[in-house]
Amino acid sequence: MALYPVVRKLLQKRVVLASASPRRQEILSNAGLRFEVVPSRFKEQLNKASFPTPYAYAMETAKQKALDVARRVHQKDLRAPDIVIGADTIVAVGGLILEKPMDKQDAYSMLSRLNGKEHSVFTGVAIIHCSYQDGRLDMEVSEFYEETLVKFSQLSEELLWEYIHSGEPMDKAGGYGIQALGGMLVEYVRGDFLNVVGFPLNHFCKKLAELYFPPRPENVQRVKHDSIPPVDTFEGLSDLSDVEGGGSSPAHSQQGHGTKDTHAKGTVAGLHSSALLEVIDGFKASKALFTASKMKVFDALGDGAPLSAVDVARKIDASEHGTGRLLDACAALGLLEKTHRGYRNTELASRYLRSDGEFSLHSLILHSDTHVWNLFTHLESAVREGTHQHPRALGSTADDPSQGTCRSQDQKLRCLGAMHGLSKLSAHQVATAFDLSQFTSACDLGGCTGALAHELAREYPGLKVTVFDLPEVIEDVKRFQPNGPQTEQVTFVPGDFFKDRLPEADLYILSRILHDWSDEKVHELLSRVSGSCKPGGCLLVAESTLDEEKQAARPGLLPSLDLLVQAQGRARSLSEYRHLLQAHGFTDVRAAGTGNIVDVILATRTEP
Numbered sequence: 001m002a003l004y005p006v007v008r009k010l011l012q013k014r015v016v017l018a019s020a021s022p023r024r025q026e027i028l029s030n031a032g033l034r035f036e037v038v039p040s041r042f043k044e045q046l047n048k049a050s051f052p053t054p055y056a057y058a059m060e061t062a063k064q065k066a067l068d069v070a071r072r073v074h075q076k077d078l079r080a081p082d083i084v085i086g087a088d089t090i091v092a093v094g095g096l097i098l099e100k101p102m103d104k105q106d107a108y109s110m111l112s113r114l115n116g117k118e119h120s121v122f123t124g125v126a127i128i129h130c131s132y133q134d135g136r137l138d139m140e141v142s143e144f145y146e147e148t149l150v151k152f153s154q155l156s157e158e159l160l161w162e163y164i165h166s167g168e169p170m171d172k173a174g175g176y177g178i179q180a181l182g183g184m185l186v187e188y189v190r191g192d193f194l195n196v197v198g199f200p201l202n203h204f205c206k207k208l209a210e211l212y213f214p215p216r217p218e219n220v221q222r223v224k225h226d227s228i229p230p231v232d233t234f235e236g237l238s239d240l241s242d243v244e245g246g247g248s249s250p251a252h253s254q255q256g257h258g259t260k261d262t263h264a265k266g267t268v269a270g271l272h273s274s275a276l277l278e279v280i281d282g283f284k285a286s287k288a289l290f291t292a293s294k295m296k297v298f299d300a301l302g303d304g305a306p307l308s309a310v311d312v313a314r315k316i317d318a319s320e321h322g323t324g325r326l327l328d329a330c331a332a333l334g335l336l337e338k339t340h341r342g343y344r345n346t347e348l349a350s351r352y353l354r355s356d357g358e359f360s361l362h363s364l365i366l367h368s369d370t371h372v373w374n375l376f377t378h379l380e381s382a383v384r385e386g387t388h389q390h391p392r393a394l395g396s397t398a399d400d401p402s403q404g405t406c407r408s409q410d411q412k413l414r415c416l417g418a419m420h421g422l423s424k425l426s427a428h429q430v431a432t433a434f435d436l437s438q439f440t441s442a443c444d445l446g447g448c449t450g451a452l453a454h455e456l457a458r459e460y461p462g463l464k465v466t467v468f469d470l471p472e473v474i475e476d477v478k479r480f481q482p483n484g485p486q487t488e489q490v491t492f493v494p495g496d497f498f499k500d501r502l503p504e505a506d507l508y509i510l511s512r513i514l515h516d517w518s519d520e521k522v523h524e525l526l527s528r529v530s531g532s533c534k535p536g537g538c539l540l541v542a543e544s545t546l547d548e549e550k551q552a553a554r555p556g557l558l559p560s561l562d563l564l565v566q567a568q569g570r571a572r573s574l575s576e577y578r579h580l581l582q583a584h585g586f587t588d589v590r591a592a593g594t595g596n597i598v599d600v601i602l603a604t605r606t607e608p
């Protein structure tokens, strides 16, 4: 949780991790950070002798890795990064710097040096803040290092070779992985364990807190310079957004005055013409993705060898010229890779854009292209009238706008597929934001295809989950069901949560439901949930929230506009949700950021 307030600030930013290390990716994503991975191509060959200390070498290497990525991404992408993070881990022993072994013999010589001795592990970290002045890239570097002491036991030759033959040492600094088999070699660790694994998370949090939440001048005496702000209460969060300089850009109070400070506040001075052009052109990027998805470009490319534009054109039954242009646009957007042998799906496209994948967003994209696009052409009317635009866009007059969305069976299945894809994106984070293992029964109200229910069942084998949704939804959920033993834990019950009796459960769930409704309807629904929930039972709410000042650009404010155009509801801040829940007898309201598209709130029903 320590990263949470900072993570919220970073959610609006394009954060890039300049590292191929799976450990670094795991440490940061476990902490809730959302980022893209672009491995650095910087060759780790700086002259070690020219550095006064091992950590100076590690910091410089980390900086060069990050700078390489910042420059490359800036050149390649339509959208340049805001923050690039680089890191480098080394082992220092007896005046020598050890990096990753080149081969088994090298691993053996490293491990022999460490055998029975204490050594230092240093990770240097560089955080690059990018800004753009008339298309020119400006970079400001913040850097630090962390040292951890590790002592190896006295180990036999036989054991060292056995370990080397396991293959584990080869991609690890110093030739061992403390988090796995290598842990058996270690007698003690003094300092941050994750620093040895490859990323000093605690120091990183402190650094970010220092950059993004500098103490108010009047509090300087009271606030410890390197303390991490309080995090897991709503009060803490709203206080933080009040902190001077606690905007979405880092404050550089320690680093000087003048232009840098103006930059840092993210005011008009921070918005450059290139960023504006990106916004102006944003719809073209969306339309390129929509068109490629609709024409099944990502299915045509599959996971196989690269295909030329001519081959793709043949597969999707389109002109060579037009297909080539579309493929190039997709490559510029990072959806395809263009090599001299042709085009192929990036990992992102394989996972999310093929129509047949487990995490496919294909239906969501088609739904956005046809339905949401249409509604957004009436944004001006929505703003003037302050209401959704279903009658104009779709000719629907229904009270519940979603009724107008899925009129034909095809539209209905696309709608369900869209909701399924969206739910799968965050299901794991929602299911694990809190430890729910004390519950034996849960009821997911409006749980649709059961994507979250199945994730809960997988995570908590003792939990039975009822998905409660409208009969017309339940009748079509079959095609979205996974295989596996946990399917027996999930049951579907048809019903209307505004009219019918709610199924009994210890834990009720409202995942992405409340934002669809007006305050009046939210009160009505919460009152029904509260009436069904026994004292001691809980309610879990998952929603994309606005920051307390309602200033967060994405992901808070665009969904808010979305809701104006297409629903009766609205986005709310965490404290608004807290007040709503408290008004219906739910106390001990706790929130967790998932680093994903939703925040999760857990509240306990007290005695009426």
Ligand SMILES: O=c1[nH]cc([C@@H]2O[C@H](COP(=O)(O)OP(=O)(O)OP(=O)(O)O)[C@@H](O)[C@H]2O)c(=O)[nH]1
Pocket: 018, 019, 020, 021, 022, 023, 024, 039, 040, 044, 065, 087, 088, 089, 090, 100, 171, 172, 173, 176, 177, 178, 179, 182, 196, 197, 198, 199
């Ligand atoms: O106990 C452990 N010690 C070290 C590691 C891993 O070792 C590597 C260190 O190498 P480097 O810092 O150069 O990072 P790379 O893997 O090459 O990725 P880059 O993208 O930064 O170039 C690092 O992966 C540590 O995680 C370990 O796993 N356990």
